[in-house]
Amino acid sequence: MDERNKQIALKVIAMMYFFTFISLLGIMFYKQFTLGKTVADFEAVAMLVTVNAIFLISALLFFGALPIRRLKFKNIIVLYIVFVLMGSIFTYVKYNIVQKANLSVEQLAGKLFIIFTLTALLMGFWMLFSYLGKRKIEKELNE
Amino acid sequence: MVNLKLKLARVEKGLSQQDLADLVGATRQTIGLIEKGRYNPSLNLCMKIAKALDRTLNDLFWDDEE
Numbered sequence: 333m334d335e336r337n338k339q340i341a342l343k344v345i346a347m348m349y350f351f352t353f354i355s356l357l358g359i360m361f362y363k364q365f366t367l368g369k370t371v372a373d374f375e376a377v378a379m380l381v382t383v384n385a386i387f388l389i390s391a392l393l394f395f396g397a398l399p400i401r402r403l404k405f406k407n408i409i410v411l412y413i414v415f416v417l418m419g420s421i422f423t424y425v426k427y428n429i430v431q432k433a434n435l436s437v438e439q440l441a442g443k444l445f446i447i448f449t450l451t452a453l454l455m456g457f458w459m460l461f462s463y464l465g466k467r468k469i470e471k472e473l474n475e
Numbered sequence: 476m477v478n479l480k481l482k483l484a485r486v487e488k489g490l491s492q493q494d495l496a497d498l499v500g501a502t503r504q505t506i507g508l509i510e511k512g513r514y515n516p517s518l519n520l521c522m523k524i525a526k527a528l529d530r531t532l533n534d535l536f537w538d539d540e541e
Contacts, residue, residue, distance in 0.1 A: 334501040335517055336508070 356381050365430050386454065393458055394465035412455060419447040476512040481535050484528045485510075499523040 333341075360377050363369045371378060392398045403411070423443050427433045435443070485495050485506075492506045499506075501520060508514035509524075516524070525532050 334496075334505050335520055336505045336514055337502065 353381070353384060356384075368431075386457070389458060390461040393462045394468070396465055396469060400462045400466050408455070412451060415451045415455065416447055419451060420444060423447060476538070478510050478512055478536070481524070481528075482510045484530050484535060488528050490528075495524065495527060498527040 356377055360374055360381060363374045363377075364371075389398075393400065424440065427435050427440075427443075485492070490498075492510070493503045496503045496506045499520060500523070505514060505516070505520075506524075509516050521532055521536055525535055528535065
């Protein structure tokens with residue numbers, strides 16, 4: 333196996349991974365929004381997709397596939413707000429429009445607290461991996 | 476763009492595509508595709524090829540027309 337074979341193999345693997353991931357997402361959305369199943373009915377798929385997405389982004393950051401830049405505190409806050417807004421809109425659409433659960437303001441506020449916490453945890457996790465990846469590269473450069 | 480320089484250097488050295496491939500640790504198809512200009516080799520592979528053919532990188536891979 334030479335470098336060309338490896339390049340092709342990696343491209344094919346990446347494509348197949350992408351299609352598998354998209355298919356899992358499709359299955360999840362179909363079960364949730366078309367068949368109206370509860371999360372318990374596709375918990376395993378949802379967990380797999382979530383963990384996969386989180387670790388995919390972490391690995392991309394750690395191995396330097398995504399450019400890592402030092403962000404200003406203001407930009408981190410803006411990014412956090414954008415993520416929270418996206419999560420809130422998705423939650424509102426999911427419960428009050430698609431599932432027609434008509435959650436009260438108090439119930440939505442409860443969900444918002446979960447979104448705030450999860451977003452902070454996720455961003456912290458990704459910032460940690462970015463930092464570790466940057467440190468790894470700096471160490472290699474200094475050797 | 477077809478890499479005639481590489482093909483000429485290989486033939487002058489009396490090597491087949493398979494011989495050159497064995498010398499540089501690549502496959503015959505890869506050497507063929509490089510000669511046809513259908514694959515861009517890494518710098519590492521370019522250097523191995525240049526060494527195997529006793530040529531410089533310029534001799535084999537630099538395009539004089541540009």
